[in-house]
Amino acid sequence: MKNGTPLESQTVFYFSEEAKDIFKQSTGLEDNDFTIITHEMQHQYDLDQGKSADNLEENSAKDPSEIAAVNNENRARKIDNLEKRTTYDGEKIDPNKLK
Amino acid sequence: MKKNRIILILLFFAFCLSCNTNHEISFDKKLIKSISDENKYLPSRFFNLFFFCKCQNEEISILSVYELREVYHNGFKNMYYKDFLTELFNQKLKVDCTLLNNKFKINADVQKNFLKMTLVDFINFYCVKKRENIFWLKNDIAEESKKSILYFLFLNNYITNIDDYNGSFVIMKVS
Numbered sequence: 001m002k003n004g005t006p007l008e009s010q011t012v013f014y015f016s017e018e019a020k021d022i023f024k025q026s027t028g029l030e031d032n033d034f035t036i037i038t039h040e041m042q043h044q045y046d047l048d049q050g051k052s053a054d055n056l057e058e059n060s061a062k063d064p065s066e067i068a069a070v071n072n073e074n075r076a077r078k079i080d081n082l083e084k085r086t087t088y089d090g091e092k093i094d095p096n097k098l099k
Numbered sequence: 100m101k102k103n104r105i106i107l108i109l110l111f112f113a114f115c116l117s118c119n120t121n122h123e124i125s126f127d128k129k130l131i132k133s134i135s136d137e138n139k140y141l142p143s144r145f146f147n148l149f150f151f152c153k154c155q156n157e158e159i160s161i162l163s164v165y166e167l168r169e170v171y172h173n174g175f176k177n178m179y180y181k182d183f184l185t186e187l188f189n190q191k192l193k194v195d196c197t198l199l200n201n202k203f204k205i206n207a208d209v210q211k212n213f214l215k216m217t218l219v220d221f222i223n224f225y226c227v228k229k230r231e232n233i234f235w236l237k238n239d240i241a242e243e244s245k246k247s248i249l250y251f252l253f254l255n256n257y258i259t260n261i262d263d264y265n266g267s268f269v270i271m272k273v274s
Contacts, residue, residue: 010146014262022229023265026238036264043263057201058242059266066266089266090238 004050011040026090029083035076042072061091071099126188127256127274135181139168147260151253152187154196159250161201170194190254206247213251221251232272 015033023031046052046065055065066088074084086093137143143164150162152170162170167184174195175183186192196202213221225248226234234257236245249259249268256274261267 010142012147018230019262026265026267031264039264059261059263061266069263 005053006050007047007052009044009047011044013037013040027085027087029085031082032080034080035073035082035085038076039069039073042069059089061088061093063088067093067097074099124189124254126185126254128185130258130273131181131184131188134164134167135179135184137164139180149249149253149259149261150188151250153190153193154199154202155193156196158196158202158204159246160194160196160199161203161246161249162199166199170199188253203246205250206244209244209247209251218255222257226270229269234270236268236270 013033013036015036020031023029043052043065046055046068052065056063059066061067070085070088070093076082077084084098086095086098134143134145137145145164148164150164150167152160152162154160167187170187171180171183175192178186183192187194209225212224216224222234225237225240225244227237228234236248240248245268249270252270253259256272257270258273259268259270262269
């Protein structure tokens with residue numbers, strides 16, 4: 001995939017209390033529908049704008065695409081007075097890359 | 100003496116044949132039908148699932164439903180789509196994976212465990228049960244083992260998608 005090539009995307013959301021419990025178990029953080037949507041919207045935006053060339057095959061804390069999504073999610077967290085997210089898939093994200 | 104030897108050889112082949120039959124893959128027909136019944140020009144409701152197939156070079160590839168449509172279109176249009184999916188998911192077809200991105204070699208340790216463990220033990224060894232028929236991979240699993248575990252689960256009708264928000268694989272039993 002070349003940078004600048006816009007791609008379509010599909011997203012499915014699962015806004016259940018159970019999913020939120022699972023997230024809390026694995027990260028220790030609260031979340032809500034707003035934080036989930038802002039995270040996924042960053043992916044949708046990046047794909048739509050053709051900014052996903054650096055997207056790694058594996059989702060991880062090193063994946064620029066996931067770091068961008070967590071940064072956007074943290075905007076929602078700030079608005080809703082929720083703790084900042086600093087990890088992805090149980091791994092710490094490089095603090096220098098977090099906004 | 101010679102007769103006995105022939106009988107022994109025949110018994111050995113019969114044993115081998117019965118072993119292979121036990122490992123025969125039979126992917127869920129209902130899911131195959133649902134995928135094949137979709138309009139191929141519209142977005143798929145199975146877009147977030149991982150499908151596994153054998154490559155010609157003995158690697159395994161992970162495909163999305165859209166890549167399945169592409170592989171079919173580019174080389175297997177002489178078959179019905181449903182038959183193509185059945186053969187592919189039952190690992191009876193090998194495809195040219197040159198243009199596919201997500202490929203891996205089966206991890207020897209995972210394979211060894213799959214062959215010596217029962218399916219239930221294999222699942223309990225590598226997964227955490229979240230609720231009935233839904234599992235996650237355990238946190239401490241080495242990166243190079245993950246895809247092989249998901250592959251062996253796929254062969255046994257456990258299908259994977261990714262929880263992007265959390266960054267974890269979600270494994271569901273389909274039949």
